[in-house]
Amino acid sequence: MSTVENTPSPLILRESLQTFWQESLEIAPTPRGLEFAVPQSYPDGWQIVLRLELPAPTTARLSDGGKTLWQLAQTGQNIEADVTAQRIRELCEIYQLKRDGWELFRFLPWPTPGAEVHLFTEAMVSISHLAYLHEPAVKTPNVARETVEKVFRERKIEAKINHRLEGRVEKRIVVDYFTSPHRPLAVQVLGRRGAVTSYMEQWGFRWRDLHDAHPRLLRVMLYDPAVQDVDSTATAIGEAVCDYFGPYDNVTRLHDLLDVASRR
DSSP states (O other), X not given: OOTGXXXXXXXXXXXXXXXXXXXXXXXXXXXXXXXXXXXXXXXXXXXXXXEEEEEETTEEEEEOTTHHHHHHHHTTOOTXXXXXXXXXXXXXXXXXXXXXXXXXXXEEESSOOHHHHHHHHHHHHHHHTHHHHOOOSOOOOOHHHHHHHHHHHHTTOOOEEEEEEOOSSOSOEEEEEEEOSSSOEEEEEOOOOEEOHHHHHHHHHHHHHHHHHOTTOEXXXXXXXXXXXXOHHHXXXXXXXXXXXXXXXXXHHHHHHHHHHHOO
């Protein structure tokens, strides 16, 4: 076999990467400019969506619409705490970002170079990952997660944590726990406090997407009634898309589904 046959083709790799960009990049007009989803994602698997407006014919304003800091706060981080706030300021300085409340933005020349859009997106990813880099406050025990992990230990089942699954539409959906003793089973624990209806609307789409891609997947979503406000709409969504949607302390139901997952 010749050396040429064992050498990767730059053309094939370029075409593959360009195809990925074409499939991942979505652009839509808005009343004030453009909104577009880039290939990069936040830690929860959702694609990053940016906004672009033209305050002047040769100047573009590129913004995250406030989503990055909002997502960071939703993980339980206090973005105004000394350590986290200082790290956000440092990253804003590194990437030349401005901040207006939740929103992060930059002024750039128009037409905007693609490299600048990439760097802006890289900044959003870096800031969003502060959820894992710093814990400025003492974390309160998550009894729902502790209960799930205890059930897995009792059943001597190893579960993957923060496991990525591929849907038909979304290619990177992260679930809290994933196991496949015979039939695959995914468990998601609601981590958001207060009202969760909008959050359930997002997960309703994700669970349906995962079901379309993996019809045998058993889908479990648990909540803590002491932490989350689960109204009738959120309950209806959860029950429609999950094999079990309910309070974490119903361990009998979780055991039942693990029995199903373990059967051959």
